[in-house]
Amino acid sequence: MTTRNSPGTDPSVAELKARAKAIRRHVLAMSRRIGQGYVVQGLAIADALAAIYFHELRYDPANPRWAERDRFVLSTGHYSIALWATFAEAGIILAAELETYGRDESRLEMSTLDTTPGVEIIGGSLGHGLGQAVGMALGQRLRKSDARIFVEFSDGELQEGSTWEALMSGGSFGLDNLVALIDCNGIQADGKIVIDIEPVADKCRAFGWDVQEIDGNSMDAIVAALRAARAKNGKPKAIVLRTLPGKGVPTLEKREKAHFVRVEANEWDQFDRELEESDV
Amino acid sequence: MSERGKTLAMGENVATGPRPNVEAPFGKALAALARGRNDIVGLSADLAKYTDILPFRDAHPDRFFNVGMAEQNLIGVSAGLAKSGFKAFCTTYGVFATRRAYDFIAIACAHSKADVKIFAGLPGLTTGYGGTHQAIEDLALMRMIPDLVVIDPCDATEIEQSVAAVAAHDGPTYARLLRGLVPRVFDPAKHRFEIGRAYTLRAQGGLGMISTGMMTERAIDAAEQLAAKGIETSILHMPTIKPFDAKAVADFARGVTRIMTLENHVVSGGLGTLVAEALYEACIFRPTVRVGIPDRFVECGSLPYLQDKCGMTVERIVAAALDGARWRQA
Numbered sequence: 001m002t003t004r005n006s007p008g009t010d011p012s013v014a015e016l017k018a019r020a021k022a023i024r025r026h027v028l029a030m031s032r033r034i035g036q037g038y039v040v041q042g043l044a045i046a047d048a049l050a051a052i053y054f055h056e057l058r059y060d061p062a063n064p065r066w067a068e069r070d071r072f073v074l075s076t077g078h079y080s081i082a083l084w085a086t087f088a089e090a091g092i093i094l095a096a097e098l099e100t101y102g103r104d105e106s107r108l109e110m111s112t113l114d115t116t117p118g119v120e121i122i123g124g125s126l127g128h129g130l131g132q133a134v135g136m137a138l139g140q141r142l143r144k145s146d147a148r149i150f151v152e153f154s155d156g157e158l159q160e161g162s163t164w165e166a167l168m169s170g171g172s173f174g175l176d177n178l179v180a181l182i183d184c185n186g187i188q189a190d191g192k193i194v195i196d197i198e199p200v201a202d203k204c205r206a207f208g209w210d211v212q213e214i215d216g217n218s219m220d221a222i223v224a225a226l227r228a229a230r231a232k233n234g235k236p237k238a239i240v241l242r243t244l245p246g247k248g249v250p251t252l253e254k255r256e257k258a259h260f261v262r263v264e265a266n267e268w269d270q271f272d273r274e275l276e277e278s279d280v
Numbered sequence: 281m282s283e284r285g286k287t288l289a290m291g292e293n294v295a296t297g298p299r300p301n302v303e304a305p306f307g308k309a310l311a312a313l314a315r316g317r318n319d320i321v322g323l324s325a326d327l328a329k330y331t332d333i334l335p336f337r338d339a340h341p342d343r344f345f346n347v348g349m350a351e352q353n354l355i356g357v358s359a360g361l362a363k364s365g366f367k368a369f370c371t372t373y374g375v376f377a378t379r380r381a382y383d384f385i386a387i388a389c390a391h392s393k394a395d396v397k398i399f400a401g402l403p404g405l406t407t408g409y410g411g412t413h414q415a416i417e418d419l420a421l422m423r424m425i426p427d428l429v430v431i432d433p434c435d436a437t438e439i440e441q442s443v444a445a446v447a448a449h450d451g452p453t454y455a456r457l458l459r460g461l462v463p464r465v466f467d468p469a470k471h472r473f474e475i476g477r478a479y480t481l482r483a484q485g486g487l488g489m490i491s492t493g494m495m496t497e498r499a500i501d502a503a504e505q506l507a508a509k510g511i512e513t514s515i516l517h518m519p520t521i522k523p524f525d526a527k528a529v530a531d532f533a534r535g536v537t538r539i540m541t542l543e544n545h546v547v548s549g550g551l552g553t554l555v556a557e558a559l560y561e562a563c564i565f566r567p568t569v570r571v572g573i574p575d576r577f578v579e580c581g582s583l584p585y586l587q588d589k590c591g592m593t594v595e596r597i598v599a600a601a602l603d604g605a606r607w608r609q610a
Contacts, residue, residue, distance in 0.1 A: 067365070113391075114392055120363065121359075121363070121388070121392065122387050122388070122391055122392055124387075125383055125387050127352075128356060128383075128384065128387060128388055130356075131352065131353045131355075131356020131357050131359075131360065131384075131388075132356050132357070132359050132360035132363065132388055133360060134353070134356070134357050134360060135356065135357035135358060135359060135360020135361040135362070135363070135364070135368070136360040136361070136363060136364050137360075138345060138357065138360070138361060138364075139360065139361045139363075139364025139365065139366055140364060142321070142342070142343065142364075142366070143364070143365070161352070162350075162352040162353060162356065162384070165347070165348075165350035165352055165353035165356075166353050166356060166357075168348070168350070168353075169347050169348070169350070169353055169357060172348075173345070
């Protein structure tokens with residue numbers, strides 16, 4: 001068995017940025033094949049996924065069910081496009097399989113199912129991730145394992161009552177083996193965030209969490225925040241990621257913010273060029 | 281059980297008759313089961329006291345988690361523990377589990393095949409606390425969820441045995457909980473509760489009573505009274521609502537002349553509906569009367585009064601069996 005990553009060591013930020021760029025290339029190619037998709041979300045979360053899967057998370061790509069693994073729980077099931085791209089980079093699946101994304105009978109679904117190797121929960125019904133992550137963190141603590149639980153959820157999910165129930169319990173149970181990555185990309189199904197959820201960081205602090213708020217597309221900031229989140233201080237950790245939808249493709253960064261972005265067929269070549277020229 | 285005429289707020293017992301009672305059979309059985317193994321955890325949502333899980337909490341405090349009044353989180357946290365290798369027994373009232381946390385039971389538990397074992401208190405008319413607390417349609421809601429086992433135990437023996445049975449089952453389960461003083465109807469030395477099994481308790485042809493949950497105790501008592509009046513009856517006890525043994529229903533129905541279904545639940549969507557589906561698909565047609573809660577919310581009141589009003593007492597069951605007009609309509 002080969003465990004990937006040793007979080008105690010210093011990462012190469014340049015290498016992590018290269019991984020993030022590779023994930024973004026996959027995301028563009030996968031969207032292009034089906035002519036649509038959650039492309040702007042995938043581009044925005046690529047940096048965090050690269051830092052998690054290529055530095056912070058201890059797991060075995062050849063055995064995703066390894067009992068002592070750290071867990072990464074993706075609550076926003078529609079971010080699957082970026083998760084599959086990351087899995088291909090990490091060697092959990094073959095890159096060739098990405099061509100099946102969103103097709104009938106593919107296990108690389110538009111929204112995650114936990115029957116696909118490496119997926120911890122079914123993530124499409126928003127508001128489900130954090131509660132299950134709290135349960136997993138309690139479980140690892142009971143097992144006296146030092147495995148940690150990382151959970152991604154979005155700003156939109158902060159409108160679900162269940163997310164606050166789970167935040168309350170994470171703080172109350174003092175789960176310092178739990179790290180929440182809150183992707184604040186400012187959009188939801190109906191467009192820009194439709195009802196006030198700010199100040200996210202202060203609210204999480206008030207619920208008993210250790211909170212950092214960072215540029216979610218800065219690899220240096222993500223790596224530093226993940227390092228700080230290793231503290232064993234009796235508190236769960238939250239990293240508020242301020243991300244830019246479409247990050248790395250300037251045309252998409254500037255496009256009207258929408259949950260499901262329409263792309264014309266003749267735009268994909270340009271997007272590819274923009275990504276290669278971008279400094280992400 | 282509450283005195284007729286007076287509503288009890290909390291903590292009502294199910295026991296009514298002369299049978300011996302067992303106190304908190306669920307919590308005691310769970311505590312005992314967990315004694316020899318460390319993969320059992322318990323959870324509740326600020327109803328530990330009223331769902332009889334305190335014996336488990338007291339015996340295994342490190343493995344008990346109270347998430348407060350947060351039923352969606354109760355189910356979510358339970359699913360997370362299940363996905364970490366534990367069998368997560370969680371309790372709340374049936375109304376809150378099924379109505380408030382339905383999506384979490386469907387997706388985080390059933391769709392994921394997570395080892396979450398829900399025990400849901402106050403099924404049907406076991407509280408006089410009104411529509412907010414009476415889980416009158418929980419069986420209908422739960423039985424439509426794929427891969428979920430649904431159980432409505434009759435008595436203390438089946439409660440005790442269902443704890444071990446759901447622990448042995450690999451996957452999510454929803455069991456109705458009878459709390460407080462619970463009558464012992466079945467002899468634990470002779471009765472063996474198994475998920476999916478139907479039990480023929482009486483086979484004399486005549487009126488075939490198909491019952492589930494606490495209504496089976498009443499069917500047994502009604503059958504005795506009917507026998508004294510010269511009416512022959514048969515009884516099929518069906519504590520498992522899902523997977524439902526439709527073949528057992530069809531086989532039973534062939535040996536009787538008419539059918540009465542009895543459930544502590546609204547008469548649509550639960551046992552009565554399942555029996556109708558089973559018989560229709562088997563091309564067996566019998567006059568049928570469904571005993572249970574009518575299609576309406578029930579008010580606050582004392583249990584003897586409310587159960588009588590809904591036709592669920594032994595006396596009302598006997599009267600229904602003898603009510604020629606009702607059977608002519610059937």
